[in-house]
Amino acid sequence: xxxxxxxxxxxxxxELCLGTMTYGTQTSQQEAHAQIxxxxxxxxxxxxxxxxxxxxxxxxxxxxxxEEIIGxxxxxxxxxxxxxxxxxxxxxxxxxxxxxxxISSQTIAATIEGSLKRLQTDYIDLYQFHWPNRGSYMFRKNxxxxxxxxxxxxxxxxxxxxxxxxxxxxDKGNIRAFGLSNESAWGTAQxxxxxxEAGAPRVASIQNEYSLLCRLYDTDLAELSVxxxxxxxxxxxxxxxxxxxxxxxxxxxxxxxKSLVPGLGGRDVPRVYDAVAAYLDIAARHGLDVxxxxxxxxxxxxxxxxxxxxxxxQAQLEHLLGAVDVQLSDEVLKEIDQAHxxxxxxY
Numbered sequence: 001x002x003x004x005x006x007x008x009x010x011x012x013x014x015e016l017c018l019g020t021m022t023y024g025t026q027t028s029q030q031e032a033h034a035q036i037x038x039x040x041x042x043x044x045x046x047x048x049x050x051x052x053x054x055x056x057x058x059x060x061x062x063x064x065x066x067e068e069i070i071g072x073x074x075x076x077x078x079x080x081x082x083x084x085x086x087x088x089x090x091x092x093x094x095x096x097x098x099x100x101x102x103i104s105s106q107t108i109a110a111t112i113e114g115s116l117k118r119l120q121t122d123y124i125d126l127y128q129f130h131w132p133n134r135g136s137y138m139f140r141k142n143x144x145x146x147x148x149x150x151x152x153x154x155x156x157x158x159x160x161x162x163x164x165x166x167x168x169x170x171d172k173g174n175i176r177a178f179g180l181s182n183e184s185a186w187g188t189a190q191x192x193x194x195x196x197e198a199g200a201p202r203v204a205s206i207q208n209e210y211s212l213l214c215r216l217y218d219t220d221l222a223e224l225s226v227x228x229x230x231x232x233x234x235x236x237x238x239x240x241x242x243x244x245x246x247x248x249x250x251x252x253x254x255x256x257x258k259s260l261v262p263g264l265g266g267r268d269v270p271r272v273y274d275a276v277a278a279y280l281d282i283a284a285r286h287g288l289d290v291x292x293x294x295x296x297x298x299x300x301x302x303x304x305x306x307x308x309x310x311x312x313x314q315a316q317l318e319h320l321l322g323a324v325d326v327q328l329s330d331e332v333l334k335e336i337d338q339a340h341x342x343x344x345x346x347y
Contacts, residue, residue, distance in 0.1 A: 001043030001324055004305045006084070007204030008229050009177045011125065013084050015299055016324065017046040017233065019310035024054040024065030026255065026312040032069045033076070035317050040083060042321045048207070048233070048308050050088035050130055051115055052097055056260045060096040064118050071120035086126035086233075087115050088181060088207075092133040102133040104158060105165035112174050127166070128179040128207055133158060138182040138209060140266035140347060142216060159191060163200035170201055179233070181207035185220035192228055203230050205305055210234035212243060212279055212294055212336065213272065213346055222303050231305025234298055238309065239272075240264045243294045245280050248273060255312065267347045275343035282335045288326065295323035297336060 003012040018039045023032040036047065052058060053066035067087060074080045089111050092102035101107055115124060131138070134155050137145035169175045178201040180188060188203060195202045206225070210217050210232060217225075217232060225232055238244060241257050242264070252258050262268065283290035298307040311317035328336075 001045075002299070003045070004231065005229070006126065006177065006305060007179075007231060008202060009204050011084060011177065011204075013046040013306050014044045015304075015306055016044055016295070016321065017048050017086075017306040017308040018044050019235065019308040020047065020049040020066045020070060021053045021055045022066075022310055022312050023049075023069045024062050025056055026054070026257075026260075029069045029072060031314065033073045034314055035311060036070070036073050038314065038317055039321070040079075043324070044321075045082070046084045046086070046306055048086045049119075050090070050128075051111060051118075052088075052090045052094060052130070056257055058094075058096065063096055064114070067115055067118035071118050075120045080121050084125045085119065085121065086128060086179070087119065087124055088128040088130040091129060091131035091182075102158070103129055103162060104133075105161045108162060108165040108169065112169055116174060123173055124175045126177045126179050126204065127169070127175040128181045128205075129162075129183075131182040132180075132184075132187055134187075136182040137184065137216075155187075156190060156194065159194050160198065163191075163195055163198055167198075167200045175201075177201065177204045179203060179205040179207060181233075183208065185224050188221070188224055188228075188230060192230070203228075205231050205233050207233040207235055207308070209236045210298070210301075210304075210307075211237045211239045212297060212340070213239040213267075213275055215340065215345075217303070222301075225303035232301075232303050233305055234307045237298050237307040238291060238294055239276075240267050242267060242272060242276055243279060244291050245276060248276060248280070269347050271343070272346040275339070275346040278339040278343055279336070282332060282339060286329070286332050288328075288332070289319075289322070291320060292323040292326040293328065293332070295320065296326040296328050297333070300328060300333065 002015040006013045049066050090097045093100050134150050183206050191203045283293045309320050
């Protein structure tokens with residue numbers, strides 16, 4: 001398992017990260033603990049969660065359950081120091097958490113304390129803001145994104161306020177590093193600038209969606225990543241399971257994400273299946289497992305720190321981890337580029 005730097009923090013994270021958003025819904029505590037055991041044994045040293053998890057669906061009565069399951073593993077094994085742990089603070093508008101209150105100095109301390117308690121740990125390695133208070137073009141909102149109603153002064157003042165609160169948490173030893181999620185190039189640049197001016201925690205990473213089917217990151221954010229040492233933590237590198245091919249021809253496997261969330265968060269559109277077919281064809285002609293190809297492709301991108309995968313079963317986990325042994329030829333990479341040009345932004 002290759003290790004990559006987490007920004008300029010000095011921490012090293014594995015090229016694959018164990019995602020936990022199904023822990024407490026699709027994945028039981030027993031299964032989740034077996035997954036953590038197996039992933040760490042396979043060389044994964046990075047686990048990602050969030051205060052709002054699990055999802056599929058998101059419900060108030062299960063909020064925080066994923067963190068609790070990880071916390072139970074920490075308490076049972078005493079192995080908290082064996083891996084890098086990341087979690088997230090929900091942004092404005094999620095009514096089931098703090099009645100939808102925005103991220104601010106008024107919410108950060110209590111939210112971190114809540115996560116620490118559920119995780120049964122004294123510190124969080126990477127603390128991330130799940131989405132910006134001002135909104136985001138992620139989650140398929142890019143098609144109608146309009147930032148013209150934003151208030152620049154309010155946004156920047158909130159960033160300064162949050163950075164001061166984060167520094168207090170660093171000083172207390174509650175968090176080691178700070179990251180963003182579902183952020184833009186402009187937003188990340190402002191966080192970097194303001195942190196430098198204030199001597200506050202520097203953005204170490206951005207957790208945005210990225211896959212063969214979702215490549216919004218490839219331009220301005222890619223440039224920011226490589227020049228500012230802010231690595232991408234790619235979520236949904238298999239496009240919510242679409243890239244496995246399991247949903248082709250109208251198939252909806254029992255217990256799958258699509259069986260619980262039919263629209264796959266806006267990804268289930270007619271033209272996506274032609275795009276998936278193109279990648280399935282490349283993999284088949286080159287004797288590759290398409291899941292391994294998709295994850296191995298992420299590894300070739302110059303701005304990737306880690307790709308976050310989720311598995312609802314042990315068998316899926318074992319299959320996914322096989323990607324670390326796959327190297328893609330120049331011919332495969334060329335054909336992937338051609339498929340991307342033929343099927344850009346399928347959702």
